[in-house]
Amino acid sequence: MTILDPEFDPIMEPSRPAAPARSAGERYRIQTVDRPARTASHGQPTPTTPVVRESVFKVEQLAISYGSKTAVQGVTMGIDRNRITAIIGPSGCGKTTFLRSLNRMHDGIPGLRVDGHIYYHGHDLYGSGVDRVEVRRRIGMVFQKPNPFPKSIYDNVAWAPRNLGLRSGLDDRVEKALRGAALWDEVKDRLKDSALGLSGGQQQRLCIARAIAIEPDVLLLDEPASALDPIATASIEELVRTLKAKFTIVIVTHNMQQAARLADRTAFFGLDNERIGTLIEYDETDKIFTNPADTRTEDYVTGRFV
Amino acid sequence: MARPRLRISDRVGDRLLLSATGLASAIAVLLLVLIAWQVFKGSGTAFHKFGFGFLTGTTWKPNFNQYGAGTLLFGTFVTGVFALFLAAPIGIAIGLYLSLMAPPRVRAIIGPVVEMLAAIPSVIIGFWGILVLAPFLVKHAEPQLHSTVGFIPLFGLPQTNGASMFAAGLILTIMVIPIVASISRDLFDTVPRELQEGASALGATRWEMIRGVMLPTTASGLAATSFLGLGRALGEAIAVTQVIGAGTKINTSLYETGDTLASRLANQFQNATDQLQTSSLFYLGALLLIIGLGSNLLAQWIGRRFAVQKAHA
Numbered sequence: 001m002t003i004l005d006p007e008f009d010p011i012m013e014p015s016r017p018a019a020p021a022r023s024a025g026e027r028y029r030i031q032t033v034d035r036p037a038r039t040a041s042h043g044q045p046t047p048t049t050p051v052v053r054e055s056v057f058k059v060e061q062l063a064i065s066y067g068s069k070t071a072v073q074g075v076t077m078g079i080d081r082n083r084i085t086a087i088i089g090p091s092g093c094g095k096t097t098f099l100r101s102l103n104r105m106h107d108g109i110p111g112l113r114v115d116g117h118i119y120y121h122g123h124d125l126y127g128s129g130v131d132r133v134e135v136r137r138r139i140g141m142v143f144q145k146p147n148p149f150p151k152s153i154y155d156n157v158a159w160a161p162r163n164l165g166l167r168s169g170l171d172d173r174v175e176k177a178l179r180g181a182a183l184w185d186e187v188k189d190r191l192k193d194s195a196l197g198l199s200g201g202q203q204q205r206l207c208i209a210r211a212i213a214i215e216p217d218v219l220l221l222d223e224p225a226s227a228l229d230p231i232a233t234a235s236i237e238e239l240v241r242t243l244k245a246k247f248t249i250v251i252v253t254h255n256m257q258q259a260a261r262l263a264d265r266t267a268f269f270g271l272d273n274e275r276i277g278t279l280i281e282y283d284e285t286d287k288i289f290t291n292p293a294d295t296r297t298e299d300y301v302t303g304r305f306v
Numbered sequence: 307m308a309r310p311r312l313r314i315s316d317r318v319g320d321r322l323l324l325s326a327t328g329l330a331s332a333i334a335v336l337l338l339v340l341i342a343w344q345v346f347k348g349s350g351t352a353f354h355k356f357g358f359g360f361l362t363g364t365t366w367k368p369n370f371n372q373y374g375a376g377t378l379l380f381g382t383f384v385t386g387v388f389a390l391f392l393a394a395p396i397g398i399a400i401g402l403y404l405s406l407m408a409p410p411r412v413r414a415i416i417g418p419v420v421e422m423l424a425a426i427p428s429v430i431i432g433f434w435g436i437l438v439l440a441p442f443l444v445k446h447a448e449p450q451l452h453s454t455v456g457f458i459p460l461f462g463l464p465q466t467n468g469a470s471m472f473a474a475g476l477i478l479t480i481m482v483i484p485i486v487a488s489i490s491r492d493l494f495d496t497v498p499r500e501l502q503e504g505a506s507a508l509g510a511t512r513w514e515m516i517r518g519v520m521l522p523t524t525a526s527g528l529a530a531t532s533f534l535g536l537g538r539a540l541g542e543a544i545a546v547t548q549v550i551g552a553g554t555k556i557n558t559s560l561y562e563t564g565d566t567l568a569s570r571l572a573n574q575f576q577n578a579t580d581q582l583q584t585s586s587l588f589y590l591g592a593l594l595l596i597i598g599l600g601s602n603l604l605a606q607w608i609g610r611r612f613a614v615q616k617a618h619a
């Protein structure tokens with residue numbers, strides 16, 4: 001099943017067509033917002049009738065090295081559309097490294113090497129002719145540490161849409177993004193104030209608003225709540241749950257309860273016998289936490305990991 | 307018993323450090339005041355005779371006891387601004403390249419080379435200017451510019467030997483670029499990596515990232531750096547003397563000769579014939595001091611004002 005018009009190849013398209021920027025932006029929006037497949041993948045799976053889900057990513061035998069040091073290897077997994085996929089595992093097993101490969105954030109890091117394949121809606125993400133700017137426009141990322149720009153709250157959210165030429169209805173877009181990130185009520189009276197004056201949790205929600213303002217297809221979240229207190233964490237979790245309806249979400253977390261609460265599927269990363277990060281087990285979250293197939297997963301989720 | 311003794315020696319060390327550093331700072335301040343006082347005192351006779359008319363007077367005729375700084379103020383302003391407008395964008399571009407785009411190996415080579423450019427003694431740059439740059443300008447660059455943008459009065463008819471405000475401006479540009487480049491590279495290096503990644507994760511192109519994140523977060527520093535560079539250009543004497551041609555008139559065309567405060571000062575101080583000429587030269591020095599300190603203060607003020615604004619914005 002494909003959601004993309006076969007005539008239109010979003011990634012192979014040059015990022016800045018000669019046509020006016022707005023039309024590019026509008027086409028982009030149509031492509032990502034109108035999703036005929038969305039409702040189809042929404043039904044609750046039951047044990048007897050397995051649901052065929054659409055994969056946003058198909059990762060095959062992925063290996064990533066920093067110079068001569070391999071950080072992850074042998075990762076093969078699919079990531080389902082409109083679901084939350086959690087990535088858990090001990091520190092240093094390559095969760096961040098893996099996540100960043102999904103939107104080519106590694107590009108330009110000297111000595112970094114990506115082997116294997118990542119297919120995004122069937123397109124080889126690392127194929128020749130793929131524009132990484134376009135990739136990141138469709139696959140947004142929120143980092144562990146909130147990183148708002150030293151601009152006003154409004155400008156933080158409006159910045160990326162402006163770059164894309166989405167100037168008409170910008171106010172509405174900003175409002176929608178801030179509402180989407182459950183931040184609107186807190187900031188609507190001080191949109192012109194600096195984003196640096198917000199609390200950590202508000203800043204992180206602003207970063208989420210900033211990411212969803214350009215209506216990406218996928219949101220990658222790298223421990224988005226690890227720097228936050230429990231209340232802010234709860235609000236981020238609540239937010240992520242609501243975002244699932246619109247976006248495909250991949251979230252790295254150290255917090256096992258968080259993965260269990262939030263995720264539909266969970267991938268457990270660990271170190272293989274060469275002490276290189278790898279995917280150990282990947283399954284429905286229930287299964288990972290109640291009845292894992294691998295003893296290493298069991299040890300980790302029950303806290304017996306050393 | 308051992309501990310209190312240690313503490314006492316620590317305290318003595320602290321005091322020593324405090325007084326040594328304090329003394330050094332006091333000497334710096336004292337020196338500044340002393341120099342300024344000397345210069346202003348030296349210019350007393352000329353100030354008495356010419357008053358503020360000295361600033362607008364455009365004649366400088368030692369034989370007739372007539373002195374005015376107008377031509378020199380003009381030349382200083384034109385060459386300084388010329389250098390600033392050329393050196394700031396080039397220097398900032400070099401800084402951006404070194405900080406963001408250059409592969410590590412290229413950065414490791416170009417960075418030090420650019421800094422070495424700043425270490426070339428100005429007399430050597432001036433020497434190169436008169437032997438290589440000026441002849442090249444007058445033979446090739448100036449006719450070319452004159453035929454294309456000659457309708458702008460700045461680019462008049464090329465003169466004979468190449469000594470000109472144009473050459474002086476370019477020499478100053480060469481001297482200011484390394485300052486702007488190395489400081490702006492350091493400024494760009496301070497922009498947090500998270501901000502750069504945040505921008506590229508939003509699908510920003512490199513230019514959008516530079517325009518939207520790098521330049522705004524470093525704007526005050528860049529402006530301050532440019533004014534620091536301007537201060538350097540305004541004060542440079544030797545290299546300018548070598549290429550500017552010691553002109554005595556105000557000309558709109560950059561291709562004509564001119565002179566600057568610093569250059570005239572360096573040129574004539576040795577051979578000053580009488581007290582009034584010496585005093586007039588001191589007067590030039592006082593103006594130069596005021597302009598130099600002014601541009602420095604402006605640089606500091608910009609740096610502080612915008613830093614404050616950023617914190618409150």
Ligand SMILES: Nc1ncnc2c1ncn2[C@@H]1O[C@H](COP(=O)(O)OP(=O)(O)OP(=O)(O)O)[C@@H](O)[C@H]1O
Pocket residue numbers: 066069070071089090091092093094095096097098277
């Ligand atoms: N820039 C880098 N250069 C070299 N090695 C790196 C770099 N970044 C990460 N690594 C190495 O790659 C491995 C995986 O790191 P990564 O940050 O992906 O782990 P992680 O699972 O996200 O850990 P954590 O849970 O602590 O965030 C580690 O051994 C780390 O030392």
Ligand SMILES: [Mg+2]
Pocket residue numbers: 095096097
């Ligand atoms: Mg990590």
